[in-house]
Structure formats: C-alpha cells, structure tokens
Amino acid sequence: xxxxxxxxxxxxxxxxxxxxxxVASGFTFSSYEMKWVRQAPxxxxxxxxxxxxxxxxxxxxxxxxGRFTISRDxxxxxxxxxxxxxxxxxxxxxxxxxxDGGFDIWGQGxxxxxxx
Amino acid sequence: xxALTQEASVSGTVGQKVTLSCIGNSNNIGRYAVGWxxxxxxxxxxxxxxxDSLSSGIPDRFSGSxxxxxxxxxxxxxxxxxxxxxxxxxxxxxxxxxVFGGGTKLTVL
Numbered sequence: 659x660x661x662x663x664x665x666x667x668x669x670x671x672x673x674x675x676x677x678x679x680x681v682a683s684g685f686t687f688s689s690y691e692m693k694w695v696r697q698a699p700x701x702x703x704x705x706x707x708x709x710x711x712x713x714x715x716x717x718x719x720x721x722x723x724g725r726f727t728i729s730r731d732x733x734x735x736x737x738x739x740x741x742x743x744x745x746x747x748x749x750x751x752x753x754x755x756x757x758d759g760g761f762d763i764w765g766q767g768x769x770x771x772x773x774x
Numbered sequence: 775x776x777a778l779t780q781e782a783s784v785s786g787t788v789g790q791k792v793t794l795s796c797i798g799n800s801n802n803i804g805r806y807a808v809g810w811x812x813x814x815x816x817x818x819x820x821x822x823x824x825x826d827s828l829s830s831g832i833p834d835r836f837s838g839s840x841x842x843x844x845x846x847x848x849x850x851x852x853x854x855x856x857x858x859x860x861x862x863x864x865x866x867x868x869x870x871x872x873v874f875g876g877g878t879k880l881t882v883l
Contacts, residue, residue, distance in 0.1 A: 719869075751816075762819075764819050766817075
C-alpha cells in the first residue's frame with residue numbers, strides 16, 4: 659500500500675525557516691515524480707513545487723520561487739521542502755503528492771503556521 | 775484568483791445527475807489532461823479521475839470529459855457520500871507548473 663507521511667510542520671515566526679519532509683513507502687520511490695501542494699485555512703488547493711524522479715528538474719509556483727527549495731533522497735525514499743523567509747500567507751496545510759502519471763496520491767499533510 | 779474557473783457551489787438530490795465544470799485556456803486545459811480531486815471535510819484530497827480514466831476504487835457513476843478549454847466532471851446517480859469539495863487541476867505551459875481551480879462545493883440535498 660502506498661503511504662506518504664509528512665512531518666516538520668509547526669508554528670514559526672515571520673522571516674523564519676522550516677524544512678518539511680515526506681517519507682514514502684509501498685512503491686518504487688525513485689521512479690516517480692513528486693509534488694508539494696498546500697491549502698490555506700478555508701481556502702482552495704495551491705500547487706507549490708515539483709521535482710522529477712531523477713532530481714534533474716524542479717519547478718516552483720511564483721508565490722514561493724526564490725524562497726522554497728524542493729529536494730529528494732531516493733536512497734531514503736524521501737522528499738523535502740526547504741522553506742525560507744516565511745510569510746503569514748505561507749500558513750497552510752502542506753501535502754506531499756506522488757504523481758503517478760496524473761493519478762496523484764496524497765499524504766495526510768503537515769500544518770505550517772507563520773505567526774508572531 | 776485561480777487560473778482555472780469552477781462553480782463555487784452545486785447541489786443536487788440523491789439519484790440526480792450533476793455536472794461540474796472547469797474552465798481554462800489554451801495553455802492549460804487546451805493542452806493537457808485534467809485531474810479531478812475530491813476532498814471531504816478538509817481531509818486529504820483523493821484523485822477521482824485523470825483525463826477520462828477513473829482512479830482505482832472510484833465508482834463508475836463518475837465520468838469526465840473535455841472540450842477545448844473546458845473540462846467537466848459528471849456524477850450520474852448522486853449519492854450522499856459524494857458530498858465534498860471537488861477541484862480540477864492540470865499543467866500550465868505558460869507557468870511551468872500546475873494550476874488548480876478554486877473548487878466546487880457539492881451539496882447532496
């Protein structure tokens with residue numbers, strides 16, 4: 659069974675940094691592209707970042723470009739989101755998403771709150 | 775404002791057929807297959823379908839279609855458990871990324 663378990667979400671001050679992690683199991687992690695998608699409280703879904711299976715290609719939403727970095731470790735079946743210069747508007751549930759040719763599989767999410 | 779436009783809310787009675795729409799442009803829906811996601815009570819989303827293919831475990835009363843820059847999700851024979859928020863999403867060549875619709879809240883009366 660495919661499982662994606664996110665961690666790292668917490669309360670952080672504006673301007674601070676955070677690293678989210680997602681550990682995958684139940685599939686050949688190194689063969690799949692991964693994404694992060696977030697959802698602010700009471701709002702819709704917003705794509706944040708993408709990383710290719712071989713770590714060659716990464717893409718970011720304009721709202722996080724230059725502040726967030728996505729990475730992966732195929733030996734440890736994990737993908738990470740490094741978040742810097744956090745703003746109040748980054749407050750959201752962050753979901754790790756396996757891109758199975760469009761049939762996305764979602765983790766449970768980890769909550770990030772940016773507030774002083 | 776979302777790149778893809780969805781109805782804010784749709785309602786129907788049990789057994790009714792309802793259609794949710796997702797309007798984009800030539801850079802996104804006009805170019806790529808569209809995914810539909812169901813989210814119940816702000817739990818994690820679940821993929822309902824991608825393109826015209828159902829995701830595993832999704833009942834066949836769900837179907838999808840696309841015409842030009844408009845995608846649609848149709849539920850034939852609405853059931854109480856279908857009440858949820860539904861989001862459409864696809865790639866966007868002008869943004870080098872993915873875009874979502876604002877979501878449709880489906881209420882089963």
